[in-house]
Amino acid sequence: MAVRKTKRWANQNFEKVRSVLGTFTGVNGAVVDGQASKWLDAHINNEWTEHVIRHRALFDRDFIPQLSKVLSVAPEEHFVA
Secondary structure, three states: OOHHHHHHHHHHHHHHHHHHHHHHHHHHHOOOOOOHHHHHHHHHHHHHHHHHHHHOOOHHHEEEHHHHHHOOOHHHHHHHO
């Protein structure tokens, strides 16, 4: 039920998620300076490995439609051959 609610929220608020993503990234996805980048660095250093192990990927595949909206890419582009 939590995943379903999260997906619904993300579908309805993908512009908000995109805006928050913009606080971490600048031109061409480069990480920007500031508190957001400090949080991101800490997350990558302390959480990323566990996240990848848990999902067996860089992201949860169940959220590909929502990620696609946020990133403005087709769902097929999330897969690497």
